[in-house]
Amino acid sequence: MHINYLCDLWQSTHFLVIMNHMDLRSRYEWLKQEVHYHNYRYHVLDAPIISDAEYDRLVKELKQIEAEHPDWVTPDSPSQRVGGRPLDRFEKVRHPAPVLSLANAFTADDVYAWFDRIRKLDERVERAALVVEPKIDGLSVVLHYREGLFVQGATRGDGDAGEDITANLRTVRSLPLRIPLPRSSEDVATAPPPALPSYLVVRGEAFIPIRDFEALNRKLREAGEKTYLNPRNTAAGSLRQLDPKLTASRPITLLVYQIVYAEGGEIPPTQWQTLNYLRTLGFPITDLARRFDTLEAAIAYAQEWEARRDELPFEADGMVIKIDDLALAAALGVVGKDPRSAIAFKFAAREVTTLLHDIGVNVGRTGVLTPYAVLEPVEIGGVIVERATLHNFDYIAEKDIRIGDRVLVKRAGDVIPYVIGPVIEARTGQEHVYHPPSTCPACGQPVEHFEGEVAWYCVNAACPAQLMRNVEHFVSRGAMDIVGMGAKIVEKLIEAGKIHHVADLYTLTRADILEAITKKDRKTDKQPPGKLADNLLAAIEQSKRQPLARLITALGIRGVGEVMAADLARAYPDLDALSRATVEELQQIEGIGPNTAASIVDWFKREANQQVLQKLKAAGVWPKGETPKQEGPLSGLTFVITGALPSFTREQAKAFIESHGGKVSDSVSKNTAYLVVGENPGSKLEKAQRLGVKIIGEEELKRLVT
Numbered sequence: 001m002h003i004n005y006l007c008d009l010w011q012s013t014h015f016l017v018i019m020n021h022m023d024l025r026s027r028y029e030w031l032k033q034e035v036h037y038h039n040y041r042y043h044v045l046d047a048p049i050i051s052d053a054e055y056d057r058l059v060k061e062l063k064q065i066e067a068e069h070p071d072w073v074t075p076d077s078p079s080q081r082v083g084g085r086p087l088d089r090f091e092k093v094r095h096p097a098p099v100l101s102l103a104n105a106f107t108a109d110d111v112y113a114w115f116d117r118i119r120k121l122d123e124r125v126e127r128a129a130l131v132v133e134p135k136i137d138g139l140s141v142v143l144h145y146r147e148g149l150f151v152q153g154a155t156r157g158d159g160d161a162g163e164d165i166t167a168n169l170r171t172v173r174s175l176p177l178r179i180p181l182p183r184s185s186e187d188v189a190t191a192p193p194p195a196l197p198s199y200l201v202v203r204g205e206a207f208i209p210i211r212d213f214e215a216l217n218r219k220l221r222e223a224g225e226k227t228y229l230n231p232r233n234t235a236a237g238s239l240r241q242l243d244p245k246l247t248a249s250r251p252i253t254l255l256v257y258q259i260v261y262a263e264g265g266e267i268p269p270t271q272w273q274t275l276n277y278l279r280t281l282g283f284p285i286t287d288l289a290r291r292f293d294t295l296e297a298a299i300a301y302a303q304e305w306e307a308r309r310d311e312l313p314f315e316a317d318g319m320v321i322k323i324d325d326l327a328l329a330a331a332l333g334v335v336g337k338d339p340r341s342a343i344a345f346k347f348a349a350r351e352v353t354t355l356l357h358d359i360g361v362n363v364g365r366t367g368v369l370t371p372y373a374v375l376e377p378v379e380i381g382g383v384i385v386e387r388a389t390l391h392n393f394d395y396i397a398e399k400d401i402r403i404g405d406r407v408l409v410k411r412a413g414d415v416i417p418y419v420i421g422p423v424i425e426a427r428t429g430q431e432h433v434y435h436p437p438s439t440c441p442a443c444g445q446p447v448e449h450f451e452g453e454v455a456w457y458c459v460n461a462a463c464p465a466q467l468m469r470n471v472e473h474f475v476s477r478g479a480m481d482i483v484g485m486g487a488k489i490v491e492k493l494i495e496a497g498k499i500h501h502v503a504d505l506y507t508l509t510r511a512d513i514l515e516a517i518t519k520k521d522r523k524t525d526k527q528p529p530g531k532l533a534d535n536l537l538a539a540i541e542q543s544k545r546q547p548l549a550r551l552i553t554a555l556g557i558r559g560v561g562e563v564m565a566a567d568l569a570r571a572y573p574d575l576d577a578l579s580r581a582t583v584e585e586l587q588q589i590e591g592i593g594p595n596t597a598a599s600i601v602d603w604f605k606r607e608a609n610q611q612v613l614q615k616l617k618a619a620g621v622w623p624k625g626e627t628p629k630q631e632g633p634l635s636g637l638t639f640v641i642t643g644a645l646p647s648f649t650r651e652q653a654k655a656f657i658e659s660h661g662g663k664v665s666d667s668v669s670k671n672t673a674y675l676v677v678g679e680n681p682g683s684k685l686e687k688a689q690r691l692g693v694k695i696i697g698e699e700e701l702k703r704l705v706t
């Protein structure tokens with residue numbers, strides 16, 4: 001009976017469906033693991049081993065399966081980082097153990113004094129090893145894992161209870177949703193992680209790396225939006241607002257450094273081992289931590305990083321020195337909220353006051369006007385500062401910054417120095433209120449303001465300041481990389497009327513360049529002017545061979561940076577094809593939203609830009625996109641398309657076929673696998689029929705890949 005039943009089942013289609021399901025299910029589990037793993041390689045280790053396109057394909061497949069089987073989706077799926085609607089408020093979370101703060105030391109003597117105090121309390125301190133870590137200036141967060149699953153995340157709050165910011169923290173890509181990190185088939189080298197506590201609460205610092213912060217501000221500035229003041233407030237503000245979608249759009253990352261609480265499992269006995277243990281679980285851990293046997297060595301290491309603080313990829317306000325032995329650390333106890341076992345050795349503050357002589361205005365590439373402070377030169381941490389950003393005109397008004405004020409200026413990391421605000425007590429009555437200009441300081445045309453934006457714009461397309469920025473951007477390293485085309489030469493060439501738009505770079509003569517090389521350049525440069533001009537001409541010539549992605553970057557389309565330019569260059573064979581793209585079509589590309597799509601279409605629609613393109617083309621600056629060879633169900637098959645397809649444009653059909661591994665050719669031959677036919681086909685149809693090539697429509701084409 002039993003056997004019969006199985007035989008029946010075996011033959012039934014029902015069983016086959018179950019079999020397929022099981023295959024799909026294990027494929028799904030595999031995909032989840034792969035995506036987690038590659039996410040980890042990218043966001044935690046900063047060492048990806050697959051391309052963005054390959055990663056996107058895995059995510060796409062994962063999402064497809066989840067769309068068909070919503071009941072399979074678990075909260076630790078990599079697709080579940082951003083979900084849900086904005087909250088009304090944050091709930092309070094009690095921490096399972098106090099989340100402590102740190103006492104400060106400002107000099108090496110302060111650190112010795114601290115060590116003396118604790119040495120008297122416990123003689124083990126004398127020989128205790130120390131761990132030194134950077135003290136990141138971000139937002140302290142507490143992360144709860146139950147049975148390896150990220151279940152809750154909170155702010156530090158008052159140390160006893162914080163706010164539940166779980167939904168926001170989930171969007172932080174370097175935060176593991178599950179620990180230990182599901183390992184990939186590719187990852188055979190690492191040892192299996194040790195037994196995990198069933199309940200583990202860790203602590204770390206969430207922050208925005210300086211480079212990402214600057215890129216974010218650049219993007220906002222170009223879009224006429226308000227820029228952020230500093231990385232710390234931006235990270236804290238983005239995590240402590242109620243809409244996870246906004247958090248997800250901010251480049252927040254995380255470094256974890258402490259186990260706050262553990263239940264049902266062993267945890268390491270030292271700080272040094274804790275860091276390594278947390279690393280094996282898949283948490284992001286600083287690679288700047290070091291362990292020392294003496295206090296002298298620990299202090300020297302902290303001082304080394306003070307001297308090199310501009311090299312730190314994040315804002316740090318000091319180095320933390322910690323007793324390595326956690327049992328000893330606990331025995332030393334707490335004063336108020338500060339553990340005796342650790343001390344923050346603070347870097348010298350980089351805030352000074354100086355006089356605001358004047359307010360100048362810069363005109364950006366997109367015409368955005370940005371005010372800057374002209375300061376009485378002042379040294380901040382070894383650098384003389386005489387200019388600082390004032391963000392935007394609203395900021396000047398909000399902070400009531402007046403010309404003649406004594407102002408507080410901050411320089412942090414590599415971030416451009418900025419004015420924090422006026423020192424009101426220092427006012428003499430001689431200061432005067434600043435009024436934003438009503439005309440562009442570069443071209444004198446009236447400035448404009450757009451609804452919903454904070455920025456003021458110069459909308460004059462012929463404004464020399466904008467042209468200057470445009471050319472600077474066009475020749476810059478990430479774009480056409482024309483070495484030697486410095487700001488001074490560009491300025492002279494514009495002044496002399498030799499450059500009216502970027503395409504004019506390609507018609508410059510040796511005489512034009514010689515004339516533009518200023519007297520000062522001639523004196524300071526080691527090379528004779530003739531040689532300089534020849535080198536520059538050679539660099540211009542060479543730039544004609546830059547790939548399409550760089551040319552797209554160089555055009556300076558609002559919202560299109562290097563990464564997006566590379567995506568566009570993969571999707572479109574050249575600038576002719578890209579200029580025909582529609583807003584809908586562009587949005588098919590991962591990462592391009594309606595605003596950027598509209599900005600691209602708008603750029604290509606403008607007559608002046610079309611003229612620039614024609615001139616670039618005439619000058620031979622017309623690279624073809626390299627469509628990468630993809631593996632897929634259509635690998636090895638060549639397609640020819642004829643007639644108008646019902647939903648795909650030609651470009652889309654081509655991109656579709658290529659993204660699944662196929663090739664598209666213009667003419668039918670015996671090597672053609674399929675002719676894809678739409679309405680009003682041409683002579684290709686006849687030829688295909690003659691050669692016996694398979695003929696299909698758009699629908700069949702789509703079915704070939706499923």
Ligand code: IVH
Nearest residue numbers: 100101102133134135136140205257320339
């Ligand atoms: S240890 C008992 N380590 O600094 C543990 N704190 O001013 C006490 N911080 O609230 C904290 N990096 O948010 C520690 N490597 C690090 C840190 C760090 C940043 C923050 C933390 C703390 C604040 C104290």
